[in-house]
Amino acid sequence: MERKRAKSGEIRLTEVAKLAGVSPITASRFFRKPEALSPSKRERVASAAKELGYVPNLAARALASQRTEVIGVLIPSLTNNVFSDVLRGIYDASEGSRYSIQLANTRYSILQEEQLLRLFQAQKPAGLIVTGIDQTAESRAVMEAMNCPIAQIMEVGPDPVDMMVGFSHYDAAFAAVSHLIPQGYQRIGFVGAQMDPRVQRRFGGYRDAMKAASLFDPRLIVTTPVPTSITLGGSLLADLLSKAPDTDAVFCGNDDLALGVLFECQRRHLSVPEDMAIVGFNDLEFMASAVPPLTSVRTNRYEMGRSAVTMVLAAIDGNRPPEPVVDLGFQLMVRESSSPRRA
Amino acid sequence: MERKRAKSGEIRLTEVAKLAGVSPITASRFFRKPEALSPSKRERVASAAKELGYVPNLAARALASQRTEVIGVLIPSLTNNVFSDVLRGIYDASEGSRYSIQLANTRYSILQEEQLLRLFQAQKPAGLIVTGIDQTAESRAVMEAMNCPIAQIMEVGPDPVDMMVGFSHYDAAFAAVSHLIPQGYQRIGFVGAQMDPRVQRRFGGYRDAMKAASLFDPRLIVTTPVPTSITLGGSLLADLLSKAPDTDAVFCGNDDLALGVLFECQRRHLSVPEDMAIVGFNDLEFMASAVPPLTSVRTNRYEMGRSAVTMVLAAIDGNRPPEPVVDLGFQLMVRESSSPRRA
DNA sequence: CGCGCAAAAGGTAGCGCTACCATTTTTTGC
DNA sequence: GCAAAAAATGGTAGCGCTACCTTTTGCGCG
Numbered sequence: 059m060e061r062k063r064a065k066s067g068e069i070r071l072t073e074v075a076k077l078a079g080v081s082p083i084t085a086s087r088f089f090r091k092p093e094a095l096s097p098s099k100r101e102r103v104a105s106a107a108k109e110l111g112y113v114p115n116l117a118a119r120a121l122a123s124q125r126t127e128v129i130g131v132l133i134p135s136l137t138n139n140v141f142s143d144v145l146r147g148i149y150d151a152s153e154g155s156r157y158s159i160q161l162a163n164t165r166y167s168i169l170q171e172e173q174l175l176r177l178f179q180a181q182k183p184a185g186l187i188v189t190g191i192d193q194t195a196e197s198r199a200v201m202e203a204m205n206c207p208i209a210q211i212m213e214v215g216p217d218p219v220d221m222m223v224g225f226s227h228y229d230a231a232f233a234a235v236s237h238l239i240p241q242g243y244q245r246i247g248f249v250g251a252q253m254d255p256r257v258q259r260r261f262g263g264y265r266d267a268m269k270a271a272s273l274f275d276p277r278l279i280v281t282t283p284v285p286t287s288i289t290l291g292g293s294l295l296a297d298l299l300s301k302a303p304d305t306d307a308v309f310c311g312n313d314d315l316a317l318g319v320l321f322e323c324q325r326r327h328l329s330v331p332e333d334m335a336i337v338g339f340n341d342l343e344f345m346a347s348a349v350p351p352l353t354s355v356r357t358n359r360y361e362m363g364r365s366a367v368t369m370v371l372a373a374i375d376g377n378r379p380p381e382p383v384v385d386l387g388f389q390l391m392v393r394e395s396s397s398p399r400r401a
Numbered sequence: 402m403e404r405k406r407a408k409s410g411e412i413r414l415t416e417v418a419k420l421a422g423v424s425p426i427t428a429s430r431f432f433r434k435p436e437a438l439s440p441s442k443r444e445r446v447a448s449a450a451k452e453l454g455y456v457p458n459l460a461a462r463a464l465a466s467q468r469t470e471v472i473g474v475l476i477p478s479l480t481n482n483v484f485s486d487v488l489r490g491i492y493d494a495s496e497g498s499r500y501s502i503q504l505a506n507t508r509y510s511i512l513q514e515e516q517l518l519r520l521f522q523a524q525k526p527a528g529l530i531v532t533g534i535d536q537t538a539e540s541r542a543v544m545e546a547m548n549c550p551i552a553q554i555m556e557v558g559p560d561p562v563d564m565m566v567g568f569s570h571y572d573a574a575f576a577a578v579s580h581l582i583p584q585g586y587q588r589i590g591f592v593g594a595q596m597d598p599r600v601q602r603r604f605g606g607y608r609d610a611m612k613a614a615s616l617f618d619p620r621l622i623v624t625t626p627v628p629t630s631i632t633l634g635g636s637l638l639a640d641l642l643s644k645a646p647d648t649d650a651v652f653c654g655n656d657d658l659a660l661g662v663l664f665e666c667q668r669r670h671l672s673v674p675e676d677m678a679i680v681g682f683n684d685l686e687f688m689a690s691a692v693p694p695l696t697s698v699r700t701n702r703y704e705m706g707r708s709a710v711t712m713v714l715a716a717i718d719g720n721r722p723p724e725p726v727v728d729l730g731f732q733l734m735v736r737e738s739s740s741p742r743r744a
Numbered sequence: 745c746g747c748g749c750a751a752a753a754g755g756t757a758g759c760g761c762t763a764c765c766a767t768t769t770t771t772t773g774c
Numbered sequence: 775g776c777a778a779a780a781a782a783t784g785g786t787a788g789c790g791c792t793a794c795c796t797t798t799t800g801c802g803c804g
Binding site: 745746747748749750751752753754755756757758759760761762763764765766767768769770771772773774 | 775776777778779780781782783784785786787788789790791792793794795796797798799800801802803804
Binding site: 066115180347 | 456457458459460461463464479480489501502505506520523525546630631660661664668686687691
């Protein structure tokens with residue numbers, strides 16, 4: 059009894075072709091370029107496929123055609139609301155294209171990122187979207203070897219691997235802090251968590267804006283590598299106030315911290331902005347509906363995801379954008395929490 | 402000039418085998434079962450692979466072996482914080498296993514879900530995790546045809562496709578509302594958004610708890626199919642108060658709405674809980690740090706993701722759990738926002 | 745009515761890997 | 775010290791699909 063390799067038992071393209079009375083290659087074309095078939099054959103293949111419940115084998119397709127219809131996406135966190143907006147943009151833009159998104163989570167670890175990139179490499183994605191511009195040399199080497207369009211998102215900077223869509227966190231933070239100063243605030247604290255590269259650049263903007271106004275004081279700075287959360291914002295404000303009780307404003311590394319700071323102010327019966335101004339970063343949805351509404355830096359997260367995919371898809375089709383680096387900018391949303399000081 | 406099919410140009414296993422002086426199949430084994438090689442060959446293959454920078458071709462592997470090392474995950478939303486916790490559990494549990502997660506977003510559409518399931522089917526994942534228990538008949542048929550372990554998460558119910566990890570949204574809502582009543586609240590409103598199946602079951606719990614106490618009144622109910630947000634919570638409370646100005650408590654379909662309700666109360670100078678009690682659902686991180694702290698129903702989201710993956714992985718290895726349906730329960734977190742009424 | 749050309753369809757030969765045996769080498773038991 | 779069992783290795787033949795090229799068909803036109 060001849061024992062041959064077990065077949066998968068699934069319907070194959072050949073069976074569909076046979077039922078439709080065409081050659082396998084014609085059936086194959088039906089799924090890839092239906093307009094290349096004559097209407098009669100198209101009809102026959104379609105009904106044969108439906109009758110048999112044919113499901114194409116993507117692995118076989120990928121192997122034979124040497125390409126996949128997958129776009130890999132690397133993001134550092136799923137918990138952070140910021141990325142959910144980026145992802146919405148990514149998913150929306152990929153909708154309708156025949157590409158599907160493969161998401162991976164680096165957890166803010168560049169080593170994890172390196173590993174995931176190698177995993178993606180084995181998958182030969184048609185395109186790649188990675189977060190940030192601080193990859194390891196090894197990661198860069200892998201990306202450069204991947205031979206597919208790559209978009210770095212969230213930031214802009216020199217020396218893109220391929221394409222870039224983002225904005226300057228430094229400039230945005232600089233603008234936010236520079237807005238507070240003429241409003242009459244002097245003892246402006248910085249609270250930051252996670253301290254990933256982007257938060258560090260925001261800190262840089264804060265520092266330089268403060269120095270430019272001769273207001274910089276290291277006692278006004280409270281940071282932690284702990285992942286960000288709303289609760290953490292409260293503790294960090296408590297720390298800040300114990301170090302610098304005369305703090306009259308806080309620039310927060312992100313909006314979650316800002317909301318935590320607001321709650322802590324409420325708990326301490328500090329009124330905002332009279333006793334304490336608050337400025338956040340990202341302008342998440344709740345900032346406008348908090349009481350009082352909180353000032354923040356609006357960033358175009360949805361659009362960032364959307365453009366990254368659009369650029370990658372265009373590049374796959376050979377239409378590279380004229381300018382590989384796109385700066386989407388930011389917008390300071392001034393609200394009651396940073397109103398001019400009356401004192 | 403003979404024109405043959407273009408090779409990918411990448412290093413293949415054969416090349417690695419040649420350099421290592423072993424047969425291709427031995428090299429292949431090195432990557433799948435290294436302990437089956439003698440130490441000397443293992444060493445030689447390893448260094449050959451490294452020297453050539455070999456990257457395995459996953460498509461070829463999947464085609465030849467008839468399986469993949471991918472677990473498909475279908476969730477309805479990326480924006481909703483609830484799922485980010487589930488996803489963390491999923492990613493954490495898959496870490497270390499050789500399986501990778503392929504995430505897809507149904508956007509609360511069962512038709513989208515159907516389509517994505519078909520896409521997954523073509524990929525032959527080793528396992529599948531889907532959200533909820535309300536799939537279309539067509540979706541169920543696809544899942545049953547997929548011949549891989551499947552876990553439904555977020556809810557428990559009768560008739561699992563395969564396995565289930567969740568809790569009863571009905572019971573949780575019933576418990577939350579039943580807690581409010583003996584505290585002295587009578588005119589307890591319900592605000593809900595999105596109104597996906599789980600929120601509808603929460604509403605069922607609310608309704609039945611209210612009816613059981615003879616407090617049910619349709620004027621106390623405000624819902625919208627619009628996706629949930631914090632801001633929306635404020636508008637829904639406004640609607641509720643215009644329909645039923647004597648409302649003295651609100652049970653919110655989720656925590657975002659609850660926070661929005663809190664902000665709206667602050668805006669209207671209604672004190673919580675004296676003028677208005679608030680109860681949310683899910684117990685997101687901010688509930689405990691809000692001012693006042695907000696009562697909510699804690700759900701084991703992280704654990705849900707973790708167990709789902711653990712169960713699927715075990716099932717892949719042939720170790721099906723004795724009980725296919727796991728109820729992770731819930732916990733009512735009573736906080737100041739639902740303190741006993743003084744009036 | 746045959747010619748030329750484009751469109752449609754088909755044949756062949758892999759894509760890079762692993763399942764399934766068969767074979768060789770090493771270990772073990774007595 | 776030798777047979778039997780176990781471990782390590784190799785040869786062969788696909789997995790299901792599509793690239794590449796060739797052949798057939800359809801059709802307008804002189």
